[in-house]
Amino acid sequence: MSLAIRGISSDPAPAATVRRERRTSLTARGEPMVWLTGGGLAVATLMIAGLLLLVVFNGTLTFWPKRLVQITTRDGQTYLGEITRTETYRLSPDQLAALPATEQERIRTRGGLAERQLLRTGNFDIFGDHFKWISRQDVARTEYPAEAWTFERQEWGWFVGFLKEIRVDGKPTTQSLAELHGPARSRFHQIKSLEKNEIGEVNRALEELRLNLRRVALKSGKDSPAYAQAAAAAGKREAELHKQYETLVAEVARIRAEDARYTVLLATVDGRTKEQKISEIVRAYPANQLSTAQQVGVYLSRWWEFLTSDPREANTEGGVLPAIFGTVMMTLIMSLAVAPFGVIAALYLREYARQGPLLSAVRIAVNNLAGVPSIVFGVFGLGFFCYVVGGQIDQMFYPEKLPTPTYGTGGIIWASLTLALLTVPVVIVATEEALAAVPSSMREGSYACGASKWQTIKRIVLPRAMPGVMTGLILAMARGAGEVAPLMITGVVKLAPELPVDGHLPFLHLNRSFMHLGFHIYDVGFQSPNSEAAKPMVFTTTLLLILLIALLNLSAIYVRNRLKKRYVGAHF
């Protein structure tokens, strides 16, 4: 009894055992790991947030109308334009010595750094330049002339200057620009529509006629009676079409003539003038007189144009609608192709194939496929889909068009299939994991009810794995929508004349080449003759692409969550 009490008593230990004060070491407590892991997360978050912030900041500010500043330099030149950006640079000692004493002093106090501003002067047709660098030390006078205007034109970029006169038939008129601009623009669109739709229709009919004739020739020979008959019919129809064409061309000419009556006389800041058709002015505003509401108006109108119209000025201005359309459509076709393909492959791998070394090898190969450079997929897509598959389709179904390829060249279907190939490993891996995560109790329950393997897969396993499949699809979509390299050789073009969907049978033209936001970014940013003007567009387009992918993903996540609620349940 006494022993037991001694055993648990808190009496000081016998002298023989020396109790060392023990402290838990830092590594054992794991404090540094908390900092390490937390720090890693912080760095990653900062980088992503920084990038997003940069894109969002630049992207949203692009379309805000800025004031026009008129700068007179010391050598008597005047410039008018928007300040695009300001930067500092270091002057050489000689340059510094040549400056007036006050300027020298100012630059010295700033540590020898001089400032310069990039002025967007526009008027490329007159000046031969869109932009002009002006150093701060050269500036003699800065003003904001109230009557300065910014004109965004259909061609030649901006005109920055003054509105001298509004003319009808070459004579000044009392009507305002705002009054005349609306009708002028609608005339412009009318001409565009006539040329594109009506005349395009006639051309299409003519082409169809030619192809029909060719088909007959290929089928029954050029000297057969069938051909003669077809040729006669075609000749008659062709004459009709030509007459139609003449009428349309006359109509266009009439509207053009009417349109040419309305012009404005514009003057640059150094007094040179230019007469401009009103219809060719996209947007005009007196930049220094805008109220905040009007600024917002211009801003929104630019966004609207960006989202809803075709690009102009070598893609550096105007809209990106065809690119938005192409991106979304390509991503959807890709998803449609990749989902069943990936799910079927994963089903076999997980449910039917005998697990063993061969299967492991296949799995490793599938995973490695995700690491192959995307351009390699592009080359494969071009070689296999475009040339082999597309070439075969052309020979079988479109022989009359040859040697002009129909499917035997880059097109949205081939680009989508190439991307599907690129992203299929993602879907396979995600689906396999989802299939493996279906509890065996569910499968056994189904088997015990007398279900066959396929019935169990179809009714129990697949629905239950669906949210996981969606996760794979989301990852695949994000990967695919942002991919550019393989698209460049399988169907993306700088400027697509037609959308892949239109009103002509079969409505969906999957063989057509298309525009893509990712490629648009590359093209505008690095292939553009006017890269300075294009730079803000790069940010805006990037912002749009990110938003678009986020939107596609959010909708997929919404679907996934609904599936989850339905099939996985809240219990356990």
Place this chain on the structure above:
Amino acid sequence: MALMEEKTQVTTPTHAAARRPVAPSVADASTPSLSLANEETVLEVEQFNLWYGEKQALFDLNLKFPRGKVTALIGPSGCGKSTLIRSINRLNDLIDSVRYSGDMRLNGHSIFGRDVDVIELRKRTGMVFQKTNPFPMSIYENVIYPLRIDGETRKSVLDEVVERSLRRAALWDEVKDRLHESALQMSGGQQQRLCIARAISAEPEVLLMDEPCSALDPIATGKVEELIYQLKGLYSVIIVTHNMQQAARVSDYTAFFYLGRLIEYDATEKIFTNPSNKQTEDYVTGRFG
């Protein structure tokens, strides 16, 4: 895979007769002197051995399960109770490494015969699992799952089966207003009773229950036990349980297994009051296991 192939089973007249549910008899439950010798056999296990790979799990089992009665299988963990009942509906076929010898006969017909359709067999042997496993679909669809996979689409038939099965599973009153809601929203006890309803919806002859109450709270357990008691007579129930009281409460006969061998098999009352084997006595009195 080979076992899954669809074959049409020719149901012999004897089968048809055997499948008629035996009318529940009150006398059975109240008469103390139950004897296996007086029972009609529904399932006979003969010289049954089973191996997982190299490891033998069941040794020379010989026993007959009586028709329309509840038979409890008890024994310490790993003694092969679950393995035995999973062999009855050949669920063990899903495990690659399983081999077996010997035979089992349902109504006198071997279930391992070459001409046996596994799917047909499983439809005649409903099973309820330890872990509740309602399918991710509505309550209604869960109950008719065995009929759905048979391709039954007549609504009148399905409605009838749903109501009958849910009533027998004592669940009808609780869920009749939300038959088309997800089964996953139910409580654990309800889910287990739903699984029972599903297991009996195809009118099986034998109902296999693998520790059906081990994941349930006492109240839900009570409900399920009551249900088993009511199902007696309609189906031949084989229940695996770790709970001695449960075995004593719900079963007519009890088989005690130890290390893959059948130690003792007799009327429940006898097993619990006057076992003839020392090991059985030690186990049921809680001296080991």
